Amino acid sequence: MTSPIETGSSAHFSPATDRIAHKILETMPRRSRRGNVLREEISAIVADCLALISGTERTHLSVQMPRMRPTVARWASIGVPIDTVQHHVHAGFRLHLDDLQAHCAPFDEVRRLMDALSSVTATVSTIYMEVAPPSSDHGAYVARTLLSGRYTTRATREHGAPPDERYTVLAVAADRPARDAVSPRDFRAMLSTKFGQPVPGLESRFGATILVPESLAVEKIRDLVGPTSLTAVGITADRDRIPSVVEEVHELLDVATRLHYPPGMYQIEDLAVEYQLTRPGPGRDRLESFLDPVAAFPDLISTLRAHINNGLNRRLTSRETHVHTNTVDYRLRRIYDLVGLSARDPKLLWLLQSALVVRDYQSMGRPDNTVV
Secondary structure: OOOEEOOOOOOOOOHHHHHHHHHHHHOOOHHHHOOOHHHHHHHHHHHHHHHHHHOOOOOOHHHHOOOHHHHHHHHHHOOOOHHHHHHHHHHHHHHHHHHHHHOOOOHHHHHHHHHHHHHHHHHHHHHHHHHOOOOOOHHHHHHHHHHHOOOOHHHHHHHOOOOOOEEEEEEEEOOOOOOOOOOHHHHHHHHHHHHOOOOOEEEOOOEEEEEEEOOOOHHHHHHHHOOOOOEEEEEEEEHHHHHHHHHHHHHHHHHHHHOOOOOEEEEHHHHHHHHHHOOOOHHHHHHHHHOHHHHOOHHHHHHHHHHHHOOOOHHHHHHHHOOOHHHHHHHHHHHHHHHOOOOOOOOHHHHHHHHHHHHHHHHHOEEOOOOO
8 A cells, every 4th residue: 555664563673672662651541552553653763763863874864764754643643742742752862861871871972862852853843733733724623622532612612513422533544645646634625525514633644533523424434535545444433432542543544554455444343353363462473473384485475365365266366376276276285284284174264364464464564654
């Protein structure tokens, strides 16, 4: 769907990165630490900050820290206050400063740390201004208050209408922008036109979080997403559950984009199996290594993926992989032998499909232009 960057949980971070990221996560409410996305984002940005501090080349921040922009844009789009982000940025730098002091680091290293801190905080502010600028966009203001869980009578008065009791929380990812592609901002405008009043949302060129009143049916949203190149995941929930649901819906969007599912509208039942398979734990670790004996043979992996995607249709797999059906059969037998299971084993297909999902999720990382 989009070009990946290396922020997958399979990435190997340094002990310093792990320690700083762990301490930052410890200060956050447990509700904000569910799943993979936040943990990986913080670890990746900490790693980039440490590299920025230790680097000698004077390159642009976007080159040195490629993961910062999409990550901070996502945080802005799900309503994380900028002062919260800046607080954690300063906390991370302070932890590293403590390390430098403990090791009596030379002054040049401390100076580089201060220069890096200045660059990072300025970049965070710029991204927040781009994603959620202070303006007369009442829909953005209402979205921020709903996402924070602090919807007030002032918001009702300024928005011009009382809030709905239930919303479909949409997480939207943009494909790599094309000249005439529908952007996340365009899509929110389309929803507003369809609904007849401003639809709350926050968006950037990377993606969006949009809160659609339940009165606009999910099927109508699906119809609007269909002709675009956007990927959207929606969960309908009561208004007071929006702050927690937004994390769930972006976790599901992360699954869809990492697995390169085609653009369109998804709901939790469409991704429930993949979501559970990709959560951390011993089961996922075992599934990730299940195909290790096959991974040394790219033609076997590509044949397996095509065969599963084609509903186990040998002729379609043969056509897609440009080999004879007998060759498809031979490759499948080789796969069964390598993983140590019989073709008659009823668990075989389920294990192979599950292992392929986990392997793809772990290896593909996170798209670099998704607000996840």
